[in-house]
Ligand SMILES: Nc1ncnc2c1ncn2[C@@H]1O[C@H](COP(=O)(O)OP(=O)(O)OP(=O)(O)O)[C@@H](O)[C@H]1O
């Protein structure tokens with residue numbers, strides 16, 4: 136059985152269907168990417184996994200338990216942590232408070248001091264700025280804080296929605312390196328990205344999403360060489 | 372001159388109590404993003420609760436506080452949980468659901484009329500309490516002891532709520548929910564439970580305000596209405612969602628009411644209060660001090 140298994144889900148916003156009969160799996164320890172253009176349904180998929188949206192049909196299971204149509208705070212208890220698109224830090228709270236609140240769930244709350252050290256090791260910039268309000272951080276720092284807040288929750292699987300969005304290339308490299316490090320330390324990662332090249336390079340496997348459907352899947356390396364990917368996403 | 376100083380002091384003291392009556396309103400708004408039109412009624416319920424505790428047991432009003440405040444906390448907690456929460460769930464995607472405001476208006480009428488039905492329209496007051504009519508004499512200045520106690524309680528309550536929001540795990544969760552409820556739920560925070568807690572805290576604050584009032588204020592079923600209107604004016608003056616703003620707004624109203632009659636008839640002071648309210652709404656809707664939510 137798969138770690139995370141999505142089986143033929145359909146998702147609507149009101150009357151508008153956005154995800155069509157979509158299935159995918161993530162195995163323990165993998166880094167899996169979901170790539171696709173604007174409006175393909177990537178964020179919708181993550182929001183459905185984390186319980187912000189409910190599928191109208193199909194099933195999502197995690198460690199062999201059915202988890203779809205459960206409230207988001209319940210999904211967090213399973214160890215599925217969603218770092219949403221656009222950082223969504225708590226603007227009027229300090230960096231440190233944002234990190235602490237990331238560890239709100241029961242599995243994480245007893246290990247706050249230890250985890251915060253790990254986050255500061257991964258992102259030393261956050262340590263320097265721990266008492267600064269989140270809203271005053273630069274875009275790159277905000278992304279670090281958002282990922283850090285996700286790590287604070289002790290995820291079994293960390294879902295990142297476009298962590299490279301709006302970052303300068305040099306910062307982007309740092310962020311992707313950090314994601315690789317998180318995975319190497321043993322956390323399963325489900326990565327949603329528009330930066331196809333970088334995300335496929337660091338992923339074990341990937342799915343290509345178009346119009347709410349999986350149109351292609353394979354290992355990161357395979358897909359990087361695929362002519363359709365090259366043309367549609369890499370501009371080659 | 373002496374009279375002026377006395378009026379200023381009493382204005383500040385009574386104003387702090389007004390601030391306390393508005394504290395819960397500002398807390399509930401900060402989290403639920405909804406004006407609670409039943410807030411004055413909660414204060415009224417608190418006054419009856421305090422009245423019954425004090426007259427039934429004969430204990431000092433400020434000891435009754437430690438019984439009334441928890442009772443009011445749970446009253447607010449379950450009021451939100453049982454009556455308001457279902458409406459919130461039905462309007463899940465609306466940030467400031469109008470229907471919830473309508474429900475709180477309904478609660479106001481129900482609570483006031485239920486009280487009228489059960490306890491009758493008569494005015495009640497606690498005749499033989501330790502604080503009634505007590506005066507502190509400093510030189511030629513007379514200070515009302517129950518108002519002084521009330522003002523001190525107001526400041527302590529405001530500080531306690533502030534520290535709770537800043538320093539505790541639940542307090543942080545309340546703040547996170549007030550900033551962004553969806554993202555808070557991605558942290559594992561149950562937003563509806565946080566609403567219950569915020570409503571409970573707001574109601575407990577109204578209960579504490581009620582206890583400080585009963586030693587010198589009459590109790591009747593519509594007493595809340597007076598404080599309701601004052602409460603709205605105070606939170607608008609001070610900035611919606613601001614604890615410091617509620618206290619300062621309360622003190623301004625207290626000062627106008629107490630010092631004003633030195634210079635004009637007291638109907639005019641009321642006109643000034645409403646005039647200031649409208650002026651602030653027109654010119655500086657973020658409140659007189661421009662304080663944003665400060666917790
Ligand atoms: N709240 C909403 N109500 C209605 N339609 C929505 C809503 N959110 C997203 N959609 C629609 O669903 C589709 C998929 O959106 P989604 O945000 O999942 O795309 P995405 O792949 O994450 O795109 P991007 O890369 O731009 O973030 C889009 O057509 C979008 O317009």
Ligand SMILES: [Mg+2]
Nearest residue numbers: 177178179220
């Ligand atoms: Mg998206």
